[in-house]
Amino acid sequence: MYHKPYVILGILAFLALLAMPYWVTAGNIKYEDIHKELAKPKGVNCVENVKWMAANHMELLNKWREMAVRQGIRITHTETGTYNVSLTECWKCHDYNHFCKKCHEFMDVRPVCWECHYNPGMPFKTVHFK
Amino acid sequence: MTFMYIFYVLPYVAFAIFVVGTIYRILEWAKCAVPLKIPTTAGQQPAFKFVRRTWIDKIDSPSNKFWAFVRMLFEVFLFRSLFRNTKYYVEKAGKNADTRWLWLFAILFHYSLLIIVIRHLRFFTNPTPKFVSLLEYLDGVVGVAIVPPLLMSSVIALVALAFLWGRRIFLAKERCISLPSDHLILGFMAVILVSGMLMRYIVKIDLSYVKMFALSIITFHPPSPDVLNHLHWLFLIHFTFVCITIAYLPFSKVMHFAGVWFSPTRNMPNDNRMRRHVNPWDPNPEVPILARTGIVIDGMVFKTKKLDWDTYYEMYKDQLDEIAEKNYTLKPEL
Numbered sequence A: 001m002y003h004k005p006y007v008i009l010g011i012l013a014f015l016a017l018l019a020m021p022y023w024v025t026a027g028n029i030k031y032e033d034i035h036k037e038l039a040k041p042k043g044v045n046c047v048e049n050v051k052w053m054a055a056n057h058m059e060l061l062n063k064w065r066e067m068a069v070r071q072g073i074r075i076t077h078t079e080t081g082t083y084n085v086s087l088t089e090c091w092k093c094h095d096y097n098h099f100c101k102k103c104h105e106f107m108d109v110r111p112v113c114w115e116c117h118y119n120p121g122m123p124f125k126t127v128h129f130k
Numbered sequence B: 001m002t003f004m005y006i007f008y009v010l011p012y013v014a015f016a017i018f019v020v021g022t023i024y025r026i027l028e029w030a031k032c033a034v035p036l037k038i039p040t041t042a043g044q045q046p047a048f049k050f051v052r053r054t055w056i057d058k059i060d061s062p063s064n065k066f067w068a069f070v071r072m073l074f075e076v077f078l079f080r081s082l083f084r085n086t087k088y089y090v091e092k093a094g095k096n097a098d099t100r101w102l103w104l105f106a107i108l109f110h111y112s113l114l115i116i117v118i119r120h121l122r123f124f125t126n127p128t129p130k131f132v133s134l135l136e137y138l139d140g141v142v143g144v145a146i147v148p149p150l151l152m153s154s155v156i157a158l159v160a161l162a163f164l165w166g167r168r169i170f171l172a173k174e175r176c177i178s179l180p181s182d183h184l185i186l187g188f189m190a191v192i193l194v195s196g197m198l199m200r201y202i203v204k205i206d207l208s209y210v211k212m213f214a215l216s217i218i219t220f221h222p223p224s225p226d227v228l229n230h231l232h233w234l235f236l237i238h239f240t241f242v243c244i245t246i247a248y249l250p251f252s253k254v255m256h257f258a259g260v261w262f263s264p265t266r267n268m269p270n271d272n273r274m275r276r277h278v279n280p281w282d283p284n285p286e287v288p289i290l291a292r293t294g295i296v297i298d299g300m301v302f303k304t305k306k307l308d309w310d311t312y313y314e315m316y317k318d319q320l321d322e323i324a325e326k327n328y329t330l331k332p333e334l
Helices: A004-018 A020-024 A050-071 A096-107 B002-030 B055-060 B065-078 B101-119 B130-140 B152-170 B172-177 B180-201 B207-218 B225-229 B233-251 B253-262 B309-315 B317-325
Strands: A075-078 A081-084 B086-089 B095-098 B294-297 B300-303
Touching: A004 A020, A004 B002, A004 B253, A096 B207, B002 B207, B002 B225, B002 B233, B002 B253, B055 B065, B065 B253, B101 B130, B101 B152, B130 B152, B152 B172, B152 B180, B180 B233, B180 B253, B207 B225, B233 B253, B309 B317
Parallel strands: none
Antiparallel strands: A075 A081, B086 B095, B294 B300
16 A cells, blocks of 8 residues: 555544534434423314424414415414414413424524514513404 | 334445445555656746746645645645636637536535535534534525525535536537446435425425434434334435435545545646656666566566567558658648
8 A cells, every 4th residue: 555644544534524423512412302302282282283283383384474464364274173373372282492492402493483573482471362 | 114224224334335435445546556757737847946936836736745735625625627627629729618617516516515414414413513503594594585494505506416417418528428327426416405405395394203313323322113104205215315325425436535635646746857756566666667678576577568660660561651651741631
């Protein structure tokens, strides 16, 4: 083998790059079963079926924003019942800090919603409207 | 469903093939001797004091190991030699056409891919490091009008890939020299990019299980069947293609990520006139090769291919006679 020190250095650099997830976190990667950690919602059923909600809740909130803000529709009927078209409807069953925020932090998702909208994680009281 | 554990084993197999295969190929390359000094240069080499030599000349025509290293960095991080990409036209009296768009799309594609890979760290780390979040924020800052924010790196990668593949499909000369393997790896990239973007923007999937699956891979903590059963089919396609691609890398042209460091025309300093380059596999370099019958290695004689005029004349008698008849004046056929 020619230029042995360079080649060994190169291979080590290659292996170090592959091990990136370990050294950028200083070896601190925690396996977490997030579904066991989340606070259990109070209600019986969600706006749509639970599996659909887990993947599409942001789509639903987008749709709701459009309905409430642009079309003025404040009541919606789905297969599971009648709901206020409002974010506060979510907090009736879901604990923001231990459900929404926890999972978003686990996934490293930063919704832009809270730049304008209220969530119970903020230091104000939630007001439910009829 | 125990067969879903195939997807848990798959990345380990793919990575083992990738790591072992890459190191094997690096060692194979490292065993190759470079008998001649063949750096290609595009700058003024050190000469008399009055010959101007700027720092660009030092990079393009390095005279020592340090500047050769700098040139390698320019090559690897800025694709310096691709930036000189021009096309020669005989019919335009030897004019060169600027085809540096290849450089542009190549560099866009590679850096987008790098950002995409770093962004994926959010699935493999818990808690996620700050720089990964910051990178994703910066990546999506332009496309924030939609939810979720449109990430520029994936759009740029897709556009650049379309150009790089389109070049191989629509340009006649490039199509002619494209091998099936070139299209294969581009196809893999297209499937991975499109399936990944579909998952983000169109077919929404439950990412919590994806992250749990990714964490189970990286922490060597087998996932529960519940996690495996909740993985979306589109994610499985994305994931399987990533694994196939990773396993295929050592056999493919993508090995240029290691091979570029072994390019003799790039990594040798241009010091032919200062230092004698000795053929590394020649044990007796004191006598020039042509003055010997051959090189003796381990008792075997490797003969040099010496050709004397008479043998040469016998071989090319017809052509040589024809040239002699025309008084050694050659004209191109028109």
